[in-house]
Amino acid sequence: DAGITQSPRYKITETGRQVTLMCHQTWSHSYMFWYRQDLGHGLRLIYYSAAADITDKGEVPDGYVVSRSKTENFPLTLESATRSQTSVYFCASSDLLERETQYFGPGTRLLVL
């Protein structure tokens, strides 16, 4: 079935390790987004991408790296995980930007020890 998937769904890692969260969508949507959701903050945009090889910082990009070599994939890498990066991470995609629906993946729950 078409849709947006994330992997892994759950991840436990240690401080200082590199972690990559995967996001894959089958709609050929132009835009893809990474958010983190924390109590008291709601969802905050980490990075987004308008097309393959085009990425932009969001509200909270520090400590994260993204790439988009293919339209359908948008991996998020924590280069050296910190405890403050413990969160639920959601990937989303949309066809256009301003007025279009964002479709969210099921989320990845990351715990950094």
Next chain:
Amino acid sequence: RKEVEQDPGPFNVPEGATVAFNCTYSNSASQSFFWYRQDCRKEPKLLMSVYSSGNEDGRFTAQLNRASQYISLLIRDSKLSDSATYLCVVNTARQFYFGTGTSLTVIP
């Protein structure tokens, strides 16, 4: 100041009640507005876009007041299945800003 602010609730209402949520945004240049619904431990899903003229979808009515910079969501005849967290979302300068959400529990 946060881009988007919502009353976190919780709102506990009986079935059949009418409930209203408000959301304020700080940037007058914001371009588009949405309400999303998020069930516990699930991903957010679009409930409805919000237009300047106001819009209705069944039991749900959304309003936008640009002069006062607030957005509202009205739910009539609440159902048990409406229990969720409702997120106000604003698009400003090509970025989406989410409120922290308002929790609604509909009680039998």
